[in-house]
Amino acid sequence: MSELKIKNKDVVVPGEILATGMEFLPSYGTYREGDKIQANRLGLVQLEGKVLKIIPLSGTYIPKRGDTVIAQVEEILMSGWRADLNCAYSAVLGLKDATSEFIQKGADLTHYFQIGDYIVTKIVNVTTQNLIDISMKGPGLKRIRGGRIIKVDPYKVPRIIGKQGSMVSMIKTSTDCRVMVGQNGVAWIQGEPKSEIIAEEAIRKIESESHIAGLTDRMKKYLEDKTGKKIEDREPRSDTNAV
């Protein structure tokens, strides 16, 4: 006989029993112990049909295939670059995934990416041993020039981006800054000095207030107050802001 021990969207702690019986299925952040399903993270439970998963409240980034992230080059290897993804494991960018150009044998790799450079890149593979492969082949994947880098909680990134990029495009249009937020919680802002500060403050505000309802309206008012510009309601564009 299966029984649910918690309600949808409850906050649970590691070890808490979420359900008993074999009817429910454990997903991200949960595990099965005997006939019980238990939590192994602190977060909100999400019940999707018979699937139980946990959305963590905070934490470090866990690399996932297909994520677009902002990484910093930390080492130049024999045939590629090693990059820091703001997580426990570093990623390798191989020569063939780095550019569309042909790179001569023995070429100076710092010509393409230098140590300390930030790059927008995509995770193509994560092995069970946590070896991460990244690639620069794809739309919008490039080396970042100028601007400032800020770090945010990776689990707040979906809120900073908003539905179909609505939140980040609101920040972009109201501050006239270029903004990119990587899934790994590294964000890049570039614009006029004053608007850069407004954009950074806005992101910090989203980070700290993301759990309180009515975030979009509050952010709209905040940005209007700060920039003195009216934000028009419009359909969110879906072509940009994926990053």
Added chain:
Amino acid sequence: MSNDLRTHIIETLEKGARLDGRKADEYRNVEVTYSVTKNAEGSAKVVIGDTEVIVGVKLAIETPYPDTPDNGNLMVNAELLPLSSPNFDPGPPSIQAIEIARVVDRGIRESKAIDTKKLCIKKAEKVWSVMIDIISINDDGNLFDAASLATIAALKDTKFPKVSKDHEIDYKTKTKDSLPLSKEPIEVTVWKVGDHLIVDPTPDEEKGSDGRLTTASLSDKELCAMQKGGDFPLTSDEIGKMVDLATKKAQDLRSKLS
């Protein structure tokens, strides 16, 4: 330090602002708290933005150095705790810690802020020894100025402990006698980033800077000590500007001491 960030800092300065919105010669919020520890004879905490430094002053009776038999001793030691920054490691004092201690020491010593003759109890036998310990709680840039300001505040806060007739110190009882502190040397470090001169840098600005000049000055704008740091030389014109800025800013910091 990524070269991009340095370029960005300089570009922003060219537009008359800094990455956190301050002006080039603007300090973050400065706060001074006196008597933060119970066991020291005097202590103070200085908070500049998110930078936090605690200084404690201990007094002891020791024999003087042979070359200065009627002068009290002054010792400054700085410890940069590993918890206060990812760049600090446990172990023997780093070059940075030694430099902070020496710069603070020089400001007090060369200004003759403490009348060390008055610290003499019995010539060539017993003098008061003033031991200053600087401890970083959090490093968000500008440890020099924070350490120097906290040191002056801690010295102002210091009270002699009770001493018996045979020169035994009772640290539990404090008297009302303060240190013979006649002047207040305040150190301000001016940093050169590109062609711009800034005060109170963040760690990013410190990493991107070409040089720095620490100037200790008194309330009548008299200079008493200097220290140059960084990899690049300064022109005499720049030094002039840096000293002017430092003495001006020192007056602002001095007002926080009351």
